[in-house]
Amino acid sequence: MGRRAQRKRSAAASDAIAARRSARDRERLARLAEGGTPERPITIESASQVEVVAESMRCPLCDGGLRVLAHEAQVVDGARRRAARVVCRACGSTRAIWFALAGVSLH
C-alpha cells in the first residue's frame, strides 16, 4: 500500500506540472495571437466594437467565455490603442485584449 500511494502521489504531481507547463504554452501563444499585445492589435471600425469583439473571444487557457471588466483608451509607444480588460467566466484568468481603431492615423 505504501509504494502504491507514493506512485499515485508522484503521478498526480507530474500531472500538475504538465498542466502548468501547458497553461504557460497557451499563455505564450495567446500573446502571439492577434490582440495579445499592443503591437498586435485587432483592428476595429469603432470603439463601440471593443466589448462586442472581446466578449465573442474565448479564453486561451480553457476556451471559456470572457467578460469585459474595463475598456481603456491607451497610448502605447505613441500609438493609440484600446484595451479590453477581460476575465474568463470559467477559470477566472484575466488578460488584456488590444484593439486599434481603423482610420485613426498612427502618426
Ligand SMILES: [Zn+2]
Ligand atoms: Zn479560462
